[in-house]
Amino acid sequence: MSDGGYGISPANAPTASASPAPSPVAPPDVGDVGSWASAAGHDWLVLADPDPEQLLLAAYFDYGLVDEPPARLDAAARLCGALRAELQRPIEVGVGEVSVPEVAVELEPSMLGLRIRGRRAAVLGAWTHLGELFARPDLPANAPLLPRQVNAWDRDLATHAGVTAMNLADMPIHGPDGEAGRLLSRELLAHLDPRRGEVRHVFITNDPTLVGVGWTADPPTAAPPTRPPVYLDRRPALVLCPPDDGVVLSATATPGADAYVAGFVMQSLIADLLDRMGMQARLGYEFITLRDAFYCCFALNTNDGRLGGEEVMAVHDAVVARPQPVPEALIERALELYGPSETVDDALRLRTSGRAGNVQPTADGVRRALAQIRASVHLPLRDQTEPLAKQAGYLLWKHIDEPGGDVILLHDGPQHRRDDGHPDAIKLTAHQIQAHQFKWEQRGLPRRWHPDHSMGYRWVDSTRLVMACYDPSDQYLELIDDRLRTVNLYWDEVAARPGLRAELERRGIWRLPRGTFGLIQ
Incomplete structure (x- = not known):
């Protein structure tokens, strides 16, 4: 398995070891709702009032959409969809009798959770299968992605945490799919394995006798690290x-x-x-x-x-x-x-x-x-x-007015615009790529279109680009920077201007993580 950005390699696969030291931060007091327990170095939350008819086992991980960079877009959503499909398969609970556990998957900005609920034998069977998937990450090829959760103000979130899968959710783009996408999801599943000790986690049950059940009796190889703070500028x-x-x-x-x-x-x-x-x-x-x-x-x-x-x-x-x-x-x-x-x-x-x-x-x-x-x-x-x-x-x-740079006209009139966002010209300054639209006027004899003045423009900081997304139907490339600013480049117009193309390539647009516009699976 490739490293995949998580530091995963056969050398740090789970092995038997002593239980790591508990977290120095005491668990929060949950009052009458439940109690905390620890087994083999894993935290457990035991909920009060166990239901003899409906067993609950759950696992929550300190990994969420804010931790998924543009290069890994959709890895967590694909993993969640695949796990739900795998864990809610019918399980034999008696002679000629099967039961399907209820599986809920939660993918939040800073947490990923799996809840398995149902008849005791079915839940324990699904829990055992989850441990097998961690040990040998293998996911179905056709499982649907978990639906994206749209935020109210994505650009504001970018001022706090940059651009991640959290605030790309409202854009109709997707990351690697096919076998490349499955590989990213398998790497993430291995990274989350509680026995590796790479990601903090909490198990939940409503039956105290199941603390440390099955594969959770294996201690992690090391105490999972606490993630460093996300940059948060809390000034108005x-x-x-x-x-x-x-x-x-x-x-x-x-x-x-x-x-x-x-x-x-x-x-x-x-x-x-x-x-x-x-x-x-x-x-x-x-x-x-x-x-x-x-x-x-x-x-x-x-x-x-x-x-x-x-x-x-x-x-x-x-x-x-x-x-x-x-x-x-x-x-x-x-x-x-x-x-x-x-x-x-x-x-x-x-x-x-x-x-x-x-x-x-x-x-x-x-x-x-x-x-x-x-x-x-x-x-x-x-x-x-x-x-x-x-x-x-x-x-x-807001926009930083950066002087200098040449305006490169892309066409000779407004009739060439393919949509409302189609730029008429590109301007390159020291740090910016600007896409301008002009007010056009007809002048001279014969009458010809002439750009009179810029009516406004979109821009990105070309030193802080995070992703390039291609639209195969309209054939344009959208560049995204770390504040979720975007510009669209219609590639046939860029390719027809070798100097413009060379300068854009010098600024590293082909080295960026790639996304694709289209329907999200």
Whole structure:
């Protein structure tokens, strides 16, 4: 098996060894929901109230979409789809009797989970098969990919964590498929094997007698490492965002129960203000745990209209800059939304990542989380919000005007545009690739089209490109940089200009990870 970027080789395959030392971070207190146990160096969460009719065995791993770089796009989604297909096969539970276990697969930004539930014999059979798959990674060729989860504000997430499978989900591109894609998924499966000790993990059961069952009795070869923090600039910022996306704001806080509940409080405050402004809109609350930060984003339902810069500033002024005291009753109502399932979810995210945190929210903790949210707000960049860069020191994520460079015209009139995004010219500066569209005018006799002035352009930082995606039907190449900026290059036009092609190739476009536009399997 190839190294595949995970450091996997036969030399570090699982072997018998003493149990590694436990994590120095104590597991979060889950109260009456369950209890923690350890067996052979593996963490177990034993849920209370075992169900004699429905056994549960589960495994959660400290690996998610934020850990999947563009070069490995779809590896985790393909693996999850294949594991679900493999583990929910019928299993013989008696003479002439079979049972199909219920298999749920979760692929989050920072965690991957497998839950197997059903009749005891069926669950134990599927669990044994999971251990076999870890030992000899072999996946079906035709299993569908796990559906992608779309985020509210992908470009904002890029300012926190760069470009990964997490924020490429909304783009109709896919990574390597066929045998190359299966190889990436098999490498990931081997990397996740708890016995290798390469990825932190937690097992779950609702039967305490099954702690250490089967292959989980084998200790890991080493204590799984704790992943380093993802870069997170928590300063307030202004970030590009299409008006149709309906984003109001995003923010971060310390992970845990208090931040989760504070998000509901913030949602109520913003929704109430929008109602008083006459906007009868549904406000969504999206949250993403990025190990060291709880990211939350508040956006209107896409069918509920646009949100202008005036409305965004009104929310900022009332909820962030000059907030009124939050009523105790509102916090108490939000605390009631936090139940046993949320406790388990937060405990899993904290324990799998090796982070400390609280899974028992309090009113004081919620208020502290609200203060963190207000101190780290990201707003959509609009004409009305841009003054905050000078007035309040907000970071400004916008175009850097870079002088110099020649404009290379791609065609001789607007009639050659194949779609609304087709550029008329490319401009190359020291660090940028710009794709311009012009205002065209007809002049002279005979009448001919002439470019009058640029009406706007898209650009990428050519020193920070992360992916090149090809559209085989329209034959254009889309370049993506580390802030999710994109430009499209129609390759027949580039190829007809040797100087332009040579300069683009000198900037390394063919050395980038490749993606392909088209239907996602």
